[in-house]
Amino acid sequence: MAADGMVLTNHDHQTRVGILTVSDSCFKNLAEDRSGVNLKDLVHDPSLLGGVIAAYKIVPDEIDEIKETLLEWCDEEELNLILTTGGTGFAPRDVTPEATREVIEREAPGMALAMLMGSLNVTPLGMLSRPVCGIRGKTLIINLPGSKKGSQECFQFILPALPHAIDLLREATVRIKSTHAALEQLPSPSSLLANTHTNAHSNMHTMERGTQCEEEEDEEEDHSRGHHVHNHHHPQHGSSHITAADIAAKVTGRRDAKRPVLLLKT
Template identity: 35%
Template sequence: MKNVGMKAESYRIAIAHAILHAPQHCIELLRIGQTEKGDALKTARIAGILAAKRTDELIPLCHPLPIYQADVEFELLENAVKIIAQVETIGPTGVEMEALTAASLAGLTLYDMLKPHCNPEDLSLDQCKLAQKKGGKSHYKRVLAESITASVIVLSDTVAMGKKPDTAGKNVLDILAEANFHQVMYQIIPDDPQQLLALIEQQKNTYPLILTVGGTGLGPKDLTVETIQPLLKREIPGLMEAARSFGQKRTPYAALSRGVAGYIDQSVVITLPGSRQGAKESLLAILPALIHLFDVQKNIPYHGGYE
């Protein structure tokens, strides 16, 4: 089963279609709701909705999801019925299979209720396909349309002294590379506010994105937030709210992160936690918003450093 634990939840919709071919007199039975087994369209609608809600029990390796809305509609044609299933959720993965299963089971229910009224070869269910999907990575992009540069500054006394390897910063570099950031500046410095201030002064207006890693907790040397926050000209509080919310569903310790985000001159500066998992979770949580910020918003102040 695919691990979706590190995927952010989003509002997702899927619509699937299927076609049941049937003789004209069977279509008329559907229209008036009079088959031997009762009103076939109403029964098929309920069957489709139930199928959407139980897809994870029917299809191996399909994730269970909260189904916030599921419905099945029908269009009666001359010699066919078009089945339209729509399913909606808020979750880490999509509901395409739920919509397809709903359309299929609704079609099979119609097949079952019409077969006493015609020859088996007169009925066929086909063209079951996904018609539309919204949400997730297809809607909220996680990769830049055009590459831009970035800077990653890791703050750690022990890493700077070579006493332990940097895993958090390396994780951040991997995520940025996958998101189409290029020529990423990577530096490791001690937990020293003065060195951090000097680097920010050098790099602002050169890198559109500056990420610090470490110093957002409550330890005596965790001073990244105190160093960065007074420099922010326009804060973006929602970024770190999203990061903490995402992290808190995975560990209660995320509530202790004090990270901040915003503009320092023309650079977006974001403070990430110093743990490998904390940095990864925080960046993954806000990555779609960052991509939107740099890809879509035309009022972002571009300059020669990354044009």
């Protein structure tokens, strides 16, 4: 597919995806669009999304040109998914999020959060990315980083939810019901909740025993001085000392310790 943005084959039964590379250097043929080309391969891979590349284009870091392409692909071509790559950082000409925000009708903050969380798990530089994800009509737009590695990893962070998100937007009722039914069959994290409940009771009993021992020691000390004092201090019921960090540690402990290195290029 040439960089002139010509739309390719239309397959209504498949996920139709547009890849928009936002880069001054790529637009001027001063650099190779490794990120956009790689994203086309990822989208087409049947073991991943299994979509069809319906459109591909390279534009400079100009907000009007980004908006024009997004509007055309959403309103005229009615693509299911648009992946932008590049222009999401802090540089003065990084305006992809601003252009995207002017086009979308509804934001999808959970998808942007998933990418940021995944990025921060491998590098603190992930906080320098400003992705915007949102919906216009029945098209989902996702901002990805500009590097090949960064865009691939962020694509993989949101991949588990992409098929269902697209089904919801095009109202694929049968597939939606099938996914919801499958989710209902997944086991709840009962073991985690049970452990939390058990630890809460254990901590409460420990607190009560500690308070009782302190009371007995105080009474013995007062007796030795000839003054018996009744201590009316009671533990605060409901204080389990189970924090969000404790729960998060149980969850993250199940994950693979090996994580890829994320190289961000905006």
